[in-house]
Structures are given as structure tokens and as C-alpha cells.
Amino acid sequence: MIDGGIVIVGGGPAGLCAAITAAQLGAPVTLIDDNPRLGGQLIKQTHKFFGSKSHYCGIRGIDIATLLEQQLSATPTKVILNTTVIGHFKPNILGLANQHTFTKLSYQRLIVATGASENTILFENNDLPGIYGAGAVQTLMNVFGIRPGKNVLMVGSGNIGLIVSYQLLQAGINVSAVIEALPKIGGYHVHAAKLARLGIPILTSHTIKAAIGKEYVTGAVICRVDKNFKPIKGTEKRLKVDTICLAVGLSPLVEILSQIGCEMVFIPQLGGQVAWHNENMETTVSGVYVAGDASGVEEASTAMLEGRIAGAHAAATLTGKFTEAEAIINQAKFELAAIRQGPFGEKAAKGKEKMMQTVR
Amino acid sequence: MSKRTSKRNTPTRITDHPILQFNRGREITFFFEGEPMKGYEGETIAAALVANGVKVFRYSEKHKRARGFFCAVGKCSSCLMVVDGKPNTMVCMEPLREGVRVERQRGRGKI
Numbered sequence: 001m002i003d004g005g006i007v008i009v010g011g012g013p014a015g016l017c018a019a020i021t022a023a024q025l026g027a028p029v030t031l032i033d034d035n036p037r038l039g040g041q042l043i044k045q046t047h048k049f050f051g052s053k054s055h056y057c058g059i060r061g062i063d064i065a066t067l068l069e070q071q072l073s074a075t076p077t078k079v080i081l082n083t084t085v086i087g088h089f090k091p092n093i094l095g096l097a098n099q100h101t102f103t104k105l106s107y108q109r110l111i112v113a114t115g116a117s118e119n120t121i122l123f124e125n126n127d128l129p130g131i132y133g134a135g136a137v138q139t140l141m142n143v144f145g146i147r148p149g150k151n152v153l154m155v156g157s158g159n160i161g162l163i164v165s166y167q168l169l170q171a172g173i174n175v176s177a178v179i180e181a182l183p184k185i186g187g188y189h190v191h192a193a194k195l196a197r198l199g200i201p202i203l204t205s206h207t208i209k210a211a212i213g214k215e216y217v218t219g220a221v222i223c224r225v226d227k228n229f230k231p232i233k234g235t236e237k238r239l240k241v242d243t244i245c246l247a248v249g250l251s252p253l254v255e256i257l258s259q260i261g262c263e264m265v266f267i268p269q270l271g272g273q274v275a276w277h278n279e280n281m282e283t284t285v286s287g288v289y290v291a292g293d294a295s296g297v298e299e300a301s302t303a304m305l306e307g308r309i310a311g312a313h314a315a316a317t318l319t320g321k322f323t324e325a326e327a328i329i330n331q332a333k334f335e336l337a338a339i340r341q342g343p344f345g346e347k348a349a350k351g352k353e354k355m356m357q358t359v360r
Numbered sequence: 361m362s363k364r365t366s367k368r369n370t371p372t373r374i375t376d377h378p379i380l381q382f383n384r385g386r387e388i389t390f391f392f393e394g395e396p397m398k399g400y401e402g403e404t405i406a407a408a409l410v411a412n413g414v415k416v417f418r419y420s421e422k423h424k425r426a427r428g429f430f431c432a433v434g435k436c437s438s439c440l441m442v443v444d445g446k447p448n449t450m451v452c453m454e455p456l457r458e459g460v461r462v463e464r465q466r467g468r469g470k471i
Contacts, residue, residue, distance in 0.1 A: 034434060034453065035453075036455070046379050046380060060379070062380075084434070117431065117433070117435040117436070118430075118431055118435075118436075127420075127425055127427060127438075128426065128428070129415040129416050129417070129426055129427060129428025129429070130415055130428060131428075131430065132429065132430060132432075133430055133431050133432070133436075135431065135432060135433060136429060136430060136431050136432035136433075136452075139407075139432040139433070140407060140410060140429075140432065141374060142380060144382075144403045144404075144407040144411075145373060145374040145375075145377070145380070145382035145384070146372055146373060146374065146403075146407055146410055146411045147372045147373075147374060148410060170377065170378050170379065171374050171377060172374065172376075214426075215415070215416055215426045216415040216416060216426065216428065253435070
């Protein structure tokens with residue numbers, strides 16, 4: 001059996017930053033991803049990032065993926081692509097599967113940066129073909145250059161819902177409406193304003209009641225909701241759409257962590273079930289770390305910072321380079337705190353605080 | 361469905377985009393339910409099917425409900441199909457290959 005040194009599961013922004021940081025501190029690193037290329041969700045993000053220069057502001061997600069990949073390739077990190085981690089064996093062995101084989105890989109430190117999976121919501125016919133998660137729509141149109149449909153109803157006005165709506169328009173697809181159950185728009189107003197200028201209605205206090213269609217989506221029924229999110233009778237409206245895009249949040253992917261036996265906590269502000277972790281991103285199982293959306297759904301900028309912290313701490317405990325690691329960790333913690341002070345970082349900040357209060 | 365799937369030069373491929381350029385791989389032929397279709401090397405089977413107007417990928421086991429492409433990242437199992445006779449293949453992660461035979465899956469796959 002091969003030993004992977006510091007094994008990182010997931011090659012998105014968190015995993016890439018963890019790998020780069022750990023490798024730069026001289027630790028042996030193995031990075032595993034189930035896709036044919038690294039970058040995670042960055043490879044479909046055509047929008048420019050916000051924040052400060054060290055958070056790649058003004059650069060598109062797709063270009064950040066390339067930048068991080070270049071930084072990684074300057075290190076001796078071993079990259080395993082097209083491979084899924086399908087299980088954990090005690091004490092410190094991962095089961096890996098690709099299309100052809102099953103192998104085992106042992107680790108000295110493990111960083112789980114598996115990201116999150118798309119949520120769905122309840123409505124009639126919500127399983128019909130033509131209903132996509134927002135990430136899937138992005139994959140189709142921004143990675144493969146394929147239009148999922150001609151007329152789209154977007155459900156959810158958080159940043160993902162707004163950004164993907166704009167990207168749909170850029171791809172030559174009509175967006176019939178963006179609906180939002182809350183009485184106000186969820187995401188940044190700069191994104192909402194772009195849609196408003198193009199005449200796309202953003203209907204707050206609205207929900208989807210049903211998808212219409214037998215074999216696939218041919219329409220949708222939307223309606224108003226009251227203060228308690230209850231549908232208001234008589235407000236139903238039919239929309240002729242062939243695609244319904246759900247941008248209704250994400251849930252952390254935590255299967256490996258819970259299989260390992262990391263203590264889990266349920267924190268709605270972080271997207272649900274997460275592995276408890278300390279300031280250095282270490283879980284209740286010594287040597288097992290978590291970073292990015294898997295540690296609480298947030299955004300790519302914070303995922304990268306958490307990745308740096310996890311990578312630096314894991315590497316220091318292996319190589320003994322505590323002083324160098326400490327500088328990296330302190331800088332990343334400082335930047336994390338700054339991001340979470342903003343109005344859109346508040347939710348995650350509350351979630352992380354709540355977790356810290358759950359003393360382990 | 362067959363009317364939809366036999367469409368050639370389908371308009372669902374994006375050619376002009378303000379930000380992105382799509383450098384598609386070699387054009388390849390594959391078969392969906394016996395019918396030849398075109399796709400590109402480097403894309404997944406699921407993507408090629410959507411580009412050809414195929415929406416229904418399988419029928420669920422109990423209620424025989426139509427299921428399509430949902431998550432695109434190998435997490436939801438909505439896109440399990442029979443690929444070269446092999447059932448339960450997650451086509452959103454499976455690369456398209458020359459001559460590959462793809463069929464809708466009905467219920468559980470028989471191995």
C-alpha cells in the first residue's frame with residue numbers, strides 16, 4: 001500500500017490551497033479529485049470575484065482555477081484525478097475507486113475538502129427531467145457550452161441564483177423570472193441590478209408550486225407566499241418554461257468525516273451537518289482536517305483561506321516547521337475575520353461561532 | 361422523444377459567448393437507444409445527450425417516473441444509464457467515447 005503523506009480529498013479552491021500550502025512547507029502531499037481536471041466549482045465560474053487583491057478580486061473563477069493549478073504544479077504534489085474516495089478503513093486508510101480499479105491509500109494527515117451538494121425543495125413533480133441544480137446548469141453552459149433549455153425559471157435569488165441567471169442570458173437563454181420565497185432579494189444588489197436592467201423580473205415572496213409536464217418540464221406554476229411562507233390561494237400563475245433551475249442552497253458533503261468518526265454538529269447557518277473543527281480546521285479526530293464548503297457552506301474566498309490554514313497546520317505537525325506555518329495561519333485567520341465581518345459573511349460567522357461554543 | 365432526438369445541428373450548442381470560448385475536441389459518433397448521435401471528445405455522455413435534445417435518461421424503479429440530468433457532479437444518481445450494456449453508469453461523470461452505446465435505464469439494472 002502507498003502512503004500519501006498529507007492526503008487531501010477534493011481539488012476545488014479549498015483543497016488546492018491546502019495542497020499548495022502544505023507542499024510549500026515541505027510536506028509530502030497527495031491530492032485526490034473525482035473529476036478529470038482540478039478546480040472544483042471554479043472551472044464553471046465566469047464571474048469576477050470580490051474582496052481584496054489577496055482574494056483574487058476582479059479575477060474570474062475560471063482563471064483562479066488556472067492560477068492555483070499552476071502554483072500546484074510548481075510543487076512535487078502527487079495528483080490523482082478521476083478517482084472517488086469510497087470509504088475509510090481504520091486506522092488511517094482510504095479506499096479509492098476509479099473506473100477500473102480499487103486501491104487503498106494510507107495517510108499521515110487527512111484534509112477533507114469535498115465541498116457541498118445542491119439542495120432541492122418540495123413541490124409537485126420536482127423530479128421531472130428539465131429541473132436542474134444551479135451548478136449543473138453552470139457545468140452544461142460554461143464548461144461544455146451547451147444550453148440546458150430555451151426558457152428558464154430560476155428558483156432562489158441568492159448570489160448563485162442571480163449570477164447564474166445572468167450567465168444564462170449571456171449564453172443566449174431566456175430567463176422568465178427569478179423567484180424568491182423571502183420578502184427581499186438574497187444576494188448582492190449589484191448582481192440583481194444587472195438582471196433588473198435587462199428586464200428580468202425578480203419576484204420576492206414567491207415560490208414554485210408545481211412543475212408541469214409528463215416526461216419533462218413544459219411549464220411551472222408559481223404563487224405568492226405570505227409572511228409564514230404559506231402559498232396564498234388565487235395567486236397562482238403559469239409560466240411556459242422548459243427548464244427549472246434550483247438555486248436553493250447547498251449542504252456540506254460530510255460522508256467520509258462521519259465515517260471516520262469525527263464528531264458532527266448540526267448548524268443551520270453552515271448548511272446543516274458539519275464536522276466540528278477548531279480554529280486550525282482540525283476535527284475531533286486528531287490529524288483529520290476539514291476545509292471549504294465541507295466545513296460549512298460559504299464561498300470560494302473563505303474556502304481558499306480555510307484550505308491554507310488546514311494545509312499549513314497539517315504540514316507543521318508533520319515537518320515541524322511551526323514558525324513558518326504560524327505566520328501563514330495568522331495571516332489567513334486575519335483575512336477570514338475581515339471577510340466574515342461583511343454583511344454577507346455574517347451568517348457563516350454566526351455559524352462558526354456557534355460551533356466554537358459547542359466545546360469539545 | 362424520437363422526433364426530438366433525431367434533430368441534427370441542434371441549436372443547443374453555444375457558439376458565440378461574451379466571455380468563454382469553447383475549444384471542443386474531436387467530433388465523435390455515439391449511439392443513444394440505437395440511434396447515432398454526434399458529440400465531442402472531452403465532454404461527458406450526459407452533456408452530449410442534453411446537446412442532442414435528450415431529456416429522459418431513465419425511469420425510476422417503483423413509480424416508473426422519468427428522470428433526467430440534475431446535479432452534474434456525480435452526487436445525485438438521477439442520471440444512471442446503461443452504457444455498453446453496463447447498468448447504473450453515472451453518465452454525468454462518464455466521458456463520451458467513440459461508438460459508445462447508451463440506453464435509458466428502466467428500474468434497477470440487471471448485471
